[in-house]
Each structure stands twice: as structure tokens, then as C-alpha cells.
Amino acid sequence: MVWLIDLPQLLSNPFYVGGDSYTGIVVLPLTLVISKGNKDVVPHINLRGYILGNPVIVRKTNDNSKVPYAHRMNLIPTRLYELLRSNCKGEYENVEPDSMECMKRVAAFKKNQSLVNYVPFL
Structure with a gap:
């Protein structure tokens, strides 16, 4: 600027x-x-x-790098990142169904990412 x-x-x-x-x-x-x-x-x-x-506008991968990458790029709040790390222990793709806290945090992450990828026509 x-x-x-x-x-x-x-x-x-x-x-x-x-x-x-x-x-x-x-x-x-x-x-x-x-x-x-x-x-x-x-x-x-x-x-x-x-x-x-x-x-490449959508990166289809089956790894767990999306969450740390989103945090490094400031696309998710630090608080959400910390909750994901502590509740999911590094596994964000194949979440165990009995891990309700992790599932909630991953759902919040996906909702956040759906907003980031939306670009209106200018």
C-alpha cells in the first residue's frame, strides 16, 4: 500500500x-x-x-495440510486452529465419528473455507 x-x-x-x-x-x-x-x-x-x-482453483487432496495451511495464510482464526489441533490431534480428513468435538471444529473449518472461496463478480 x-x-x-x-x-x-x-x-x-x-x-x-x-x-x-x-x-x-x-x-x-x-x-x-x-x-x-x-x-x-x-x-x-x-x-x-x-x-x-x-x-488450479480448487486443490483436491486427501491430506491434513489444509488446516495448518489455512492458519499460515490467516484464512482461519488462531482460536479455531488451536481448537482443531487440540481436538483432532492432526487428523482433519478422516475424523473418528465418536470425536464430536473434532467433528464440530472440522465443520466450522469447512464453513469458514466455503466463505473464503466465494468471490463475487466485481
């Missing part, structure tokens, strides 16, 4: 978030964050959309 303040002549230029391949996973949520953040900051970024080249 500092570069935008330092170069005010660029304020009116259209801004696109772009990426290819696996960055497609990050471009959509990043565009949404910028769009929502524009309401709260001045100067506004002249966001016009996003550009993806040969993107």
Missing part, C-alpha cells in the same frame, strides 16, 4: 490481481480481501478484477 501512497499518479490505473498454476488458489481470496478492504482504506485500490492463467 505504501507504493500507492508514494506514487499517487498511479491511483487511477486499473489494478488486477494475477497468477497462474497453483497461485490460482491464492488469487481469488486475495482479490476478495482487497475488495472488502477498499471500504476501510484511503487511498482505494482501483481493483478491476483478477487474471488467471491455467489455474
